[in-house]
Amino acid sequence: AQRVTQPEKLLSVFKGAPVELKCNYSYSGSPELFWYVQYSRQRLQLLLRHISRESIKGFTADLNKGETSFHLKKPFAQEEDSAMYYCALSMRETSGSRLTFGEGTQLTVNP
Amino acid sequence: DVKVTQSSRYLVKRTGEKVFLECVQDMDHENMFWYRQDPGLGLRLIYFSYDVKMKEKGDIPEGYSVSREKKERFSLILESASTNQTSMYLCASSVMKTQYFGPGTRLLVL
Numbered sequence: 001a002q003r004v005t006q007p008e009k010l011l012s013v014f015k016g017a018p019v020e021l022k023c024n025y026s027y028s029g030s031p032e033l034f035w036y037v038q039y040s041r042q043r044l045q046l047l048l049r050h051i052s053r054e055s056i057k058g059f060t061a062d063l064n065k066g067e068t069s070f071h072l073k074k075p076f077a078q079e080e081d082s083a084m085y086y087c088a089l090s091m092r093e094t095s096g097s098r099l100t101f102g103e104g105t106q107l108t109v110n111p
Numbered sequence: 112d113v114k115v116t117q118s119s120r121y122l123v124k125r126t127g128e129k130v131f132l133e134c135v136q137d138m139d140h141e142n143m144f145w146y147r148q149d150p151g152l153g154l155r156l157i158y159f160s161y162d163v164k165m166k167e168k169g170d171i172p173e174g175y176s177v178s179r180e181k182k183e184r185f186s187l188i189l190e191s192a193s194t195n196q197t198s199m200y201l202c203a204s205s206v207m208k209t210q211y212f213g214p215g216t217r218l219l220v221l
Binding site (some may be wrong): 006009032034036043044045046049086090097098099100101102103104 | 115142144146151152153154155156159169201203205206207208209210211212213214215
């Protein structure tokens with residue numbers, strides 16, 4: 001069975017510092033990985049997906065199949081990045097869009 | 112813009128009551144999902160549906176059932192609410208593996 005692990009429940013950095021939110025997965029097939037974000041009093045929304053290989057709000061994430069990881073990175077954190085972040089996995093082999101989510105990491109960027 | 116709405120933002124029910132949570136999406140998505148969101152546990156899938164009248168169990172279906180009579184509406188039913196079902200419930204619909212979430216219903220079972 002597939003599984004997503006986010007080892008840090010809480011992460012606190014200062015504004016301007018680099019930030020990395022860790023995500024590890026276990027899945028024997030070919031995965032698709034996503035990062036979702038939930039800002040305070042807002043609904044959960046897609047931040048980025050590994051297939052797109054894009055940078056959103058300065059965040060990037062690279063799928064490392066050897067280490068089964070999909071860490072989210074930003075070189076200079078901003079206060080508005082404070083939010084709950086969830087890593088999620090979809091099984092490429094399935095036609096549906098079921099996701100398996102990690103436990104989430106609450107990021108706080110201090111001034 | 113995709114819109115997913117949930118019938119209530121906050122709900123207080125008593126143990127043993129039957130509870131209905133409604134979710135409506137306006138983008139003709141085939142796939143819809145119900146999750147519960149708990150601190151430290153992330154989002155856990157309760158049920159999902161990939162078509163009208165179709166449903167699949169997720170990871171934690173016990174104590175829940177669902178109904179999808181129309182494409183735009185997906186209902187979550189707690190047959191007999193218990194205190195351990197106190198949680199935030201999120202509905203989502205999806206296209207191309209991108210899920211769009213509703214605002215959530217915070218349910219308190221006393």
